[in-house]
Amino acid sequence: MQYKEYFYEVIRTPLFLTIICILLLLIVPAKNLFMIVVRLFIGILGIFYMPGFCIVKLLFGNRDAYNKSVVYIAIGIMYHLLVLFASWWYYRFVGPVSFSLLVYVTSTLAVVGVYFIMALNNSKKLSSITMNIQLKGINYWLTFSLLIFLVISLYYQQYAPSPHTDGAAYMDMARNLVKYGIYRSNMMNTVNEYGYIETSTGLIPYFYNYLLIALFFMMGDVSFLTAKIMLIFIHLLNITLIYYVTIILFNRRTATIASLLSAISPIILAHIGLAGGAEIPSILLMLTAIYFLLCLATDSSNHKLEGIVTGILIGIAYNTWSYTGFIMLLSLVAYFLYHISITKAPQKKAMFTLFLILDFSMILEIRFLLTQVRYIIGAPLPTLFPFLLLMSLILLKFRENYKALISYLYVLLFSFIMIYSFALAQFSTPQLHEYLQFISSNRSATSAIEITGVKRYLSLLMNFNGISRSWSNYWEVLQNFAGTIIVYSTLLSFLRLNKLKENMVIASFPTIHVLLWCFLIQHPLIQPRQQINASIFYFILTASFIDFVLVPLDRFPKKWMLKIILFKRSKINFDLKQLIIIILISITFLTSLYSSYQKGIDLMQSWDFKSRFGWDSAIEWIKNNTQEDDIIMSRSANYFAWYTERMIAWPPINDSIGLDDLIEDIRMHKAKYLVIDERTYYIYPNLRGLYLNPVDFLGAHIVFKSEISGHRVIIYNVTNIALGELESSVYILDSGEKLANWTKNEFYGNASLELDTYDKIQGNCSIKYTQTLKYNSLVIIFKPEKPVNLSTYDYLVLKTKSYNASYIAILLATDSLNYFVKRDIPLSVGNWTNVKVSLKSLDVGKGSPYLEKICFITIYFYNLEIGETYSVWLDGVYAYKAKYVIKKG
Numbered sequence: 001m002q003y004k005e006y007f008y009e010v011i012r013t014p015l016f017l018t019i020i021c022i023l024l025l026l027i028v029p030a031k032n033l034f035m036i037v038v039r040l041f042i043g044i045l046g047i048f049y050m051p052g053f054c055i056v057k058l059l060f061g062n063r064d065a066y067n068k069s070v071v072y073i074a075i076g077i078m079y080h081l082l083v084l085f086a087s088w089w090y091y092r093f094v095g096p097v098s099f100s101l102l103v104y105v106t107s108t109l110a111v112v113g114v115y116f117i118m119a120l121n122n123s124k125k126l127s128s129i130t131m132n133i134q135l136k137g138i139n140y141w142l143t144f145s146l147l148i149f150l151v152i153s154l155y156y157q158q159y160a161p162s163p164h165t166d167g168a169a170y171m172d173m174a175r176n177l178v179k180y181g182i183y184r185s186n187m188m189n190t191v192n193e194y195g196y197i198e199t200s201t202g203l204i205p206y207f208y209n210y211l212l213i214a215l216f217f218m219m220g221d222v223s224f225l226t227a228k229i230m231l232i233f234i235h236l237l238n239i240t241l242i243y244y245v246t247i248i249l250f251n252r253r254t255a256t257i258a259s260l261l262s263a264i265s266p267i268i269l270a271h272i273g274l275a276g277g278a279e280i281p282s283i284l285l286m287l288t289a290i291y292f293l294l295c296l297a298t299d300s301s302n303h304k305l306e307g308i309v310t311g312i313l314i315g316i317a318y319n320t321w322s323y324t325g326f327i328m329l330l331s332l333v334a335y336f337l338y339h340i341s342i343t344k345a346p347q348k349k350a351m352f353t354l355f356l357i358l359d360f361s362m363i364l365e366i367r368f369l370l371t372q373v374r375y376i377i378g379a380p381l382p383t384l385f386p387f388l389l390l391m392s393l394i395l396l397k398f399r400e401n402y403k404a405l406i407s408y409l410y411v412l413l414f415s416f417i418m419i420y421s422f423a424l425a426q427f428s429t430p431q432l433h434e435y436l437q438f439i440s441s442n443r444s445a446t447s448a449i450e451i452t453g454v455k456r457y458l459s460l461l462m463n464f465n466g467i468s469r470s471w472s473n474y475w476e477v478l479q480n481f482a483g484t485i486i487v488y489s490t491l492l493s494f495l496r497l498n499k500l501k502e503n504m505v506i507a508s509f510p511t512i513h514v515l516l517w518c519f520l521i522q523h524p525l526i527q528p529r530q531q532i533n534a535s536i537f538y539f540i541l542t543a544s545f546i547d548f549v550l551v552p553l554d555r556f557p558k559k560w561m562l563k564i565i566l567f568k569r570s571k572i573n574f575d576l577k578q579l580i581i582i583i584l585i586s587i588t589f590l591t592s593l594y595s596s597y598q599k600g601i602d603l604m605q606s607w608d609f610k611s612r613f614g615w616d617s618a619i620e621w622i623k624n625n626t627q628e629d630d631i632i633m634s635r636s637a638n639y640f641a642w643y644t645e646r647m648i649a650w651p652p653i654n655d656s657i658g659l660d661d662l663i664e665d666i667r668m669h670k671a672k673y674l675v676i677d678e679r680t681y682y683i684y685p686n687l688r689g690l691y692l693n694p695v696d697f698l699g700a701h702i703v704f705k706s707e708i709s710g711h712r713v714i715i716y717n718v719t720n721i722a723l724g725e726l727e728s729s730v731y732i733l734d735s736g737e738k739l740a741n742w743t744k745n746e747f748y749g750n751a752s753l754e755l756d757t758y759d760k761i762q763g764n765c766s767i768k769y770t771q772t773l774k775y776n777s778l779v780i781i782f783k784p785e786k787p788v789n790l791s792t793y794d795y796l797v798l799k800t801k802s803y804n805a806s807y808i809a810i811l812l813a814t815d816s817l818n819y820f821v822k823r824d825i826p827l828s829v830g831n832w833t834n835v836k837v838s839l840k841s842l843d844v845g846k847g848s849p850y851l852e853k854i855c856f857i858t859i860y861f862y863n864l865e866i867g868e869t870y871s872v873w874l875d876g877v878y879a880y881k882a883k884y885v886i887k888k889g
Contacts, residue, residue: 036226047215052077142259145243171210185641197431240259249499250544293339304407307409311412325419347402481528612711666722677713727883729882800874
């Protein structure tokens with residue numbers, strides 16, 4: 001009997017369970033969906049729950065507020081994210097890490113370390129490190145919300161076959177970490193883009209988000225499905241935390257309604273399907289931090305440890321999604337004010353003033369001073385905030401009555417440590433210094449960038465039209481995806497005067513969110529996902545209003561109980577009145593949010609780029625016909641990096657680029673292949689010929705071409721362009737020395753032609769053309785002596801000058817009913833411009849023209865004033881062909 005009891009005690013210990021879970025992860029294969037789910041369950045238990053359980057027991061003992069499964073898992077996640085950040089430093093200075101081994105070892109070390117520390121201190125807590133699985137404490141209303149969310153979210157997945165573009169990028173980086181132990185994206189940027197630092201070092205602004213994806217990839221498998229399951233699980237935790245946070249501030253019924261509303265949220269369900277951003281994981285960290293802050297207000301013992309953990313959580317949230325962390329730092333003021341308002345803290349005004357100064361000095365340090373100091377002395381050394389914080393801690397060290405302020409100072413301190421350590425990591429990379437060296441010729445010029453940034457914020461605050469547009473867009477997206485009924489219920493929640501302080505604390509985050517987006521960001525098109533973080537507070541406020549409305553029902557008898565016999569042993573008692581209320585609320589909100597659900601489905605389907613642009617066969621071709629180290633260029637680098645597991649270079653992001661700019665980037669990245677698809681066609685108007693009329697060009701040749709449901713994909717082998725030398729030949733159509741081939745187009749107004757020996761760029765003279773306009777364009781026609789064959793040439797070049805026109809269009813005609821056109825070609829007003837038109841990217845203006853027979857070329861100088869007389873000069877028209885050749889030897 002004694003051995004049985006001993007065995008029972010052993011198998012209940014976290015150390016035993018952690019080891020068993022790790023062994024099972026090593027044994028159980030991820031063959032199918034069922035096995036993946038089993039692995040994820042085992043992994044969550046052994047990798048997150050057990051270390052978190054032990055850490056909570058070590059820090060907080062058996063205090064009820066922290067001994068909750070959701071807290072264990074959140075702390076376990078926090079622990080592993082810290083470990084992985086530490087491993088980034090190892091990768092930076094030593095090399096790749098074995099990801100799975102690292103996670104297994106550190107999970108075990110966390111548990112063993114807690115045992116060792118407790119034993120070393122002869123702690124009585126050691127006896128509490130056993131697992132007691134009980135069903136007595138299960139909250140069935142919360143469980144109901146979790147099940148509702150689980151059912152709806154699983155149903156929703158059928159509408160999201162592809163990830164959001166950001167989700168693809170995060171999964172690509174997570175895969176590299178799990179499979180190869182490297183912190184790097186498969187996307188490639190040029191050194192003149194800030195993305196160069198992020199993709200080549202792994203230090204993206206959403207750093208901890210892809211680390212969390214990597215942890216789930218290791219526990220399940222590397223797939224889009226696992227990323228979705230991760231977000232479903234994370235939001236299950238979020239719903240639970242919303243419940244507990246709301247209980248502290250309001251009551252159980254408000255908490256039940258808030259958890260239910262967060263379970264049926266269209267905006268969250270849509271972005272779980274897309275695996276599209278860092279918002280949902282950042283909510284987990286933020287809600288855990290808020291829960292700790294509220295526990296600080298109700299139980300001030302061991303305040304330093306609570307402050308440290310809260311600060312770490314906020315710091316991680318900042319580099320999971322910076323807007324979440326930044327707004328959380330600002331809203332700390334509201335939580336501190338609430339804290340001192342419900343406690344008997346002395347000198348409240350002095351404490352609040354000091355905290356306000358420290359909080360804003362920290363934000364100033366992070367957003368401006370660190371960068372400014374780096375430009376001045378060459379290193380991002382903190383100045384203002386650490387000094388003020390140190391003075392405050394020394395001042396308050398011996399003041400027992402200032403516990404509230406001291407605990408919040410620890411929150412600020414460890415938030416800053418986490419955020420600053422990430423800034424130091426970026427500073428340690430050579431990529432950052434390469435980027436800074438590229439964009440700045442001297443230190444003072446670079447320093448002016450930050451001064452300009454401050455001026456920009458000030459100018460935005462004075463831009464009332466921009467504020468109005470941003471607010472209109474923000475309000476529209478909020479109503480469409482959060483739901484009109486949620487928005488207006490949020491506003492009505494302030495009628496609940498007996499909970500006004502609590503409502504204002506919850507409202508602090510969405511209020512700052514609105515002010516930030518509408519006043520300081522003023523983005524013309526806010527995305528629905530950017531409102532996810534604020535939306536959870538709307539759910540709590542809406543629940544507060546509903547509970548306020550339902551208060552009169554409390555006068556009814558409370559004896560309406562529904563007893564359900566479970567397993568013939570235990571009974572579950574449901575308050576039938578509350579059950580009816582919950583069902584009615586669910587039906588009301590589900591029906592009123594129907595249009596928001598439909599918009600969410602439309603949003604998920606709109607991001608199915610793989611089908612929309614017909615990529616399937618192109619992706620398979622790349623995977624089967626290219627080498628692992630081949631570099632491929634695509635405007636959809638996020639997706640192709642994820643789908644093909646190849647290095648994918650971004651072309652220039654500027655949508656006005658031409659073929660020369662594209663070639664420059666191909667050579668810079670040494671890309672071997674170029675993907676041209678319908679998306680490229682829409683984004684780059686000057687490169688449309690590569691899509692519409694795909695032919696070999698400049699030594700590049702077509703190796704793949706497909707068309708699925710009208711969506712074309714062409715893959716060019718551009719190795720010759722990337723590595724070869726340019727060879728060219730010129731065909732002169734006109735040298736600008738005679739008028740014979742130039743014709744006036746007097747339909748647009750009376751005109752004259754003459755040779756100008758003074759204003760020229762080459763030779764003895766140029767062609768001067770003067771016209772009094774009947775319409776808003778000046779038009780001249782070039783007619784060669786006989787039709788010319790331009791099909792073997794790559795460019796048409798025209799040297800021209802105008803003192804008035806800033807754009808021209810060129811029409812190349814086989815005849816008057818069949819012609820190509822190139823529009824919106826920019827000119828340098830008042831200067832000679834070398835206009836260069838790619839003959840491989842012309843748009844068909846009318847009919848079926850062909851370059852083998854061009855009979856005339858019409859040139860339009862437009863956006864001029866009718867009735868005015870203008871002059872333009874032309875000095876040479878020629879075509880040339882070029883080809884990049886890799887020379888042997």
